[in-house]
Every structure is written in C-alpha cells, then in structure tokens.
Amino acid sequence: MEYKELVEKVIQENSTVLNLVKKEEIEVLLSEIEKAKTIQLYAMGRMQLSVRAFAMRLKHMGFDTYVVYDTTTPAIGKGDLLLDICAVTNVELNVIKCAKEAGARIGVLTAHTENEHGKLADFSVFVPGQIFGGEKEVKSIQPMASLLEQSMFLFVDIIVMMLIERNNIDISKMHKRHTNLEGIPTAFA
Template structure:
C-alpha cells in the first residue's frame, strides 16, 4: 500500500509532466488573446468549472472584464469578446463554442484534444495533455478519470495569472483592491 507521501510525489510528478509539455508559444498567444479581449467568458463543466471560476475571479482581480458562461450576470458575447473553454470534448461544450463563434467571438480551448471537432472552431488551442480518457496521446495518470487534467488546468490558469501580472505590470496591491471587501476580515487580517 502506498503512503500519503508516495501519492503526493506521484500527483506532483504527473502535474509537472503535463504542465511542462505545454507549448510556450501557445501560452504567449493565450496571453495576447486575453489582453486584446473586450470581455472574457469562460466555460467548463463539472470539476473543470472549478478552474474556470478560479481563473475568472483572478482575471477580474487584475481588471479584466471576465464572466462565467451561464451565470446570471454574464452578458451576451460577440465581436471583440473571447470565450475560453476548459477541456472541450463534449457535445455541450461544442454547442457553446459554435454559438459563440457564430456571433463573432474569438475561441480559445484549453484542452487535451485539440484535434477534435471543437478545435476546428478555435482561434487557438492550448494543448494541455493531461489524462481525460486514458488514451495514448494523453499523459497517463494513476488518478481517477480526468483528475489530472482538472488539476493541471487549475495550476495552468494560476500560472497564466502570474504571467499576466508580470507582462501587464499588475501589482498585487491592485489585485487586493479589486477583491471583495464583504468577507468580514478584521484586525491583523484586514
């Protein structure tokens, strides 16, 4: 039986292998797409949506006009806007991509499968090869189902946040000022 530390090492190594396999040119293209967008809308289903929500929040903290698709405050999407889809393998995601493309939005996929039909509609596919189906083109994981891709997407978008902060000269102080002030922090934490 493996120990906790054995599992920690395995999970970290799988994420390291996945994240270092990402093409740096695609990363820079993603940053450019974000910088040029009027609004940024993000979409993901199930556990993928955890990374979507985290990234939308950080984009908002940096001053980008970002939303999660289907939230009640998300505006219509169109020319000059950007849709970022996490995973992009289901028919539901394909429908969202096609609708956004039809009204002129730019499409970026963060996906293990840029070769699928979804990728045909994308202006940019960032290939993040974490396991989702367990096939040869993916980085194999001992974790269940698409856990590796889910983790890698969360880490990837946090890394993109750090790069945007550096490249757009966005200070941590500015981000803190954009963060909600309704959490009730007091004393030394405020």
C-alpha cells in the same frame, strides 16, 4: 500506495503535464486575453472549479471577465473571447458554436485539440492531462480526469502570474478589487 508515495506521484504527473505545454501556445493565450473586450470562460463539472478561480483572478487584475451561464454574464460578440477549458463534450461544442456564430474569438485549453472543438477554435493550448486515457494524454494513477483538472487549475494560476508581470499589474490594486464582504479582520487585510 502510501500517502507520501501518492504525493510524489501526483506532483510528478502534474509537472509532466505542465512542462509539455508549448511556449508559443501560451504566448497566443496571453495575447488573446490582453486584447479581448470581455473574456467568457466555460467548463463543466470539476473543471469548472479552475474556470471560476481563473475568472476571479482575471477580474482582480481588471479584465472584464465572466463565467458562461452565470446570471450576470452578458451577450458575447465581436471583440470578445470565449475560453473553453477541457472542450470535449457536446454541451461545450454547442457553446463554442454559439460564440463563434456571435463573432467571438474562441480558445480551447484541452488535451484534445484535434477534435471538432479544437478545429472550430481560433487557437488552442494543448494541456495533455488524462481525461479518457487517450494516446496523447499523460497517463495517471488518478481516476478519470483528475490529472487534467489539477493541471488546469495550476496552469491558469501560472497564466495569472504571467499576466501580472507582463502588464505590470499592481497586486495592491488586485486586493482592492477583491470582495470586501467576507468580513476579514483588518489586522489580516
């Protein structure tokens, strides 16, 4: 396939996945984020890129947010929220079990809400991008879990925009919470 054909196909695949996410599940996710004392995010591999981007924006909005296993991540417990993005590996299952035992609420954003991870979760958001090529997944011309990884990055950015609107978050305050150690010239800041 030529470049432009691939662009169209990849964009269409992501659109298909994102349009299959249920509004009711999005509402639960938004509500759980808004009421959590702290939010801890977990994913593995390339999926962790979307986790780190999501954590950064949640922090910019003023939510007390951490990435699991970072050195500054506190203990999780009652009133806290663990969001596991992808939720298919044994490592993720262990993280979910530990958080559950500590009394945290658990949410999974995954293409496999039917697995043990989803059954242990307090809520789930079905984002059906290809991981393994399973029956419920949106099929992709891309290798491995690329479609889910891309869709998840877009999905959490859309969730950020919804949180900004729902909570009347001042974007200028978000800018002030952004690191100032990057050395961005004041003409651009």
